[in-house]
Amino acid sequence: MTLSQLRTFALVARLGSLRAAARELGISEPAVSAALAALRTDLGDALVVRSGGGIALTPGGRALAAYAQEIVGLVDQSRREVTRAQREGEELRILATPAFAEHAAGRLLQAYARRHPGPAAKVVVDTADDAGALLRERAYDIALGTRPARSSTPLHTMPFLRYRRVLVAAPNHPLTAVAPARVPVRALAQRWFSGPSAGGPVEEQRWFAGLPAVPDVVQLDSEAAALAAVRAGEGLMLAVVHVIRRELATGGLVQLAFPGTPLVGMWWASTLAPGRVPAAADSLLRFAGSAEATEAMMSVEGPRGLVRRGTQVHVALWSSRGAVAPSSDREV
Known part of the structure; x- marks a missing residue:
């Protein structure tokens, strides 16, 4: 052998x-x-x-x-x-799901870097369907956004950020003038937009599975692109509330009444069991659950996330001074 x-x-x-x-x-x-x-x-x-x-x-x-x-x-x-x-350095390898990477990863990593300067971080954005196997094979040190399935190899998993999604449309969309009781049936006949991980988290899978009919969902490269299509009046979207709260408050987007919404989901951090991962991975997992991290991720200031381009994104490092530094052709 x-x-x-x-x-x-x-x-x-x-x-x-x-x-x-x-x-x-x-x-x-x-x-x-x-x-x-x-x-x-x-x-x-x-x-x-x-x-x-x-x-x-x-x-x-x-x-x-x-x-x-x-x-x-x-x-x-x-x-x-x-x-x-040999090179007297360390690189923390992070796997992030698309929605978490886009909406919160940038602020989490920036806050962590201020508190724990030193290690470089390489973030790969992917759907993470096999996150547990990738952690066990040590392809990554930590997975953010998903909760791997249970396995014989123990994993350290922790929920760290609860989020809500609501169904939204542009103010001029025909559904905004429909009586709330009639919205659900008509909404299912409309085009819906999403980012690259529609129905990915288990909470969203269950929600879609419980619908009386499956809407026509168009997956785009990012949720930002999906929101742009919704703003243009092209369809509907289940959007993360803390991302669009300003637009909801100013009328730039309209929340539609739909059963089961707000849909509550959870982002998770996962590593191998403590003692079997680099100290930086265990430190990031514990930091993600702190009040400081939650405040940073929910803030309206700073780089919200990591922009997805193609099937995977390698995002650059944070420096020894703790500043998040973008790579030459990627945005943080």
């Missing part, structure tokens, strides 16, 4: 496909099959079997998958720690 074989198997287990694992590793599919064959011979277990149009793990394969992810993650973490020690 080799590290290369375990790395290959861990990817196959996570992605559910030999082809996807080969593409991720930059090797051929036969090479992936050969690595699995070697593990089968070594362990005396089939590990994976064909199931429908894909593959499924055997009980032995499921047991190995947990260990493989842990071992590969520890090796990669060890290499990074050695590299960090």
Whole structure:
């Protein structure tokens, strides 16, 4: 059994496909099959079997998958720690969900940097559907915005910011002149807009699942773009209240009466169990739950979030002086 074989198997287990694992590793599919064959011979277990149009793990394969992810993650973490020690620095790797990154991440990181200057931070914005696996593999030190599913590997999870969404429209939208009792039925026939993670958090998934009909939701690259479409009178949106409160107060946007709103959601911070992550990750998780962090994230001042461009965004570092510094072509 080799590290290369375990790395290959861990990817196959996570992605559910030999082809996807080969593409991720930059090797051929036969090479992936050969690595699995070697593990089968070594362990005396089939590990994976064909199931429908894909593959499924055997009980032995499921047991190995947990260990493989842990071992590969520890090796990669060890290499990074050695590299960090050599250059006498540290980089905190953060995975942030799109909505949290856009609406609150900038202010959270700026406030944390003022309180804890020193480490560099690389933030990757993604939908984080497999955040738990990515944390266990130590691809990231901390995930912000999502609560990973429970697993055999213990995770330290903490809710840190409650938010509310309401259904809004432009003042000139036809629904604003409709009697409140008739809004729900008519709203479901309208076009809705969202950012890239519509229905992502569990609270929003449950809310959409409970609707009598599913509206036509157009996902855009950011919630800012979705709000722009709503302001132009092109449709409706479930918007975060603390982001649009000024527009609601001045009449720039109109809140529509809709059952189940305001929809209350929660943003979470997650790491591996304490003692198994860099001190900066544990420190950021604890800071995120502080009153100081909440006040910063709800403030109307400062950089609210991180702008999403493409499928992922690498946002620059905060300096040793604690100032958030944008990269050359990304906005913070």
